[in-house]
Amino acid sequence: MAFTTISKFEVRNNMEDEVREAFRNRPHLVDDAEGFKGLNVLNPRENPAEFWLITHWETEQDFHHWHRHHRSEAHKGIPKGLKLVKRSFELRFFDHITS
Template identity: 55%
Template structure:
């Protein structure tokens, strides 16, 4: 299994709107080849930080989805959202144990 973790910090107090957008997301990625699931987390000690973990069969499935569908996946971003400069990070993981 391959995991892509995106982390970002909301700069302008819109974390509730961002979290609600994930709750109401259109599930476009759910039918992507190789997609296994997604979890959205927010640390209790830093509520403006959002972690988006997507689970894939392999890295090529993720890369194919990213290349062809990333723009449409972000269409539900709340209008006016501002992020803390430099806070956006994407990391990739291979699953070692279950």
């Protein structure tokens, strides 16, 4: 069974356009991580300051290995000066049933 993570955060200093651009131009460092299957970045219309990241992995262990050892590399493209709404970050784990 595949493993999926969904994380969300909310920008508090009007840098939504910079965040969107950073994701469009991301360095794709996670793409070569063992077990990585894909990334979707969503931005809800009713709250454009909120971002949802959905990552798909072969196993939960693959995700945790990347998260422990390589996460900071993948976050190098974060716009300078970005501020998040306190306690807006959320990370959830899912078993992927079907697509």
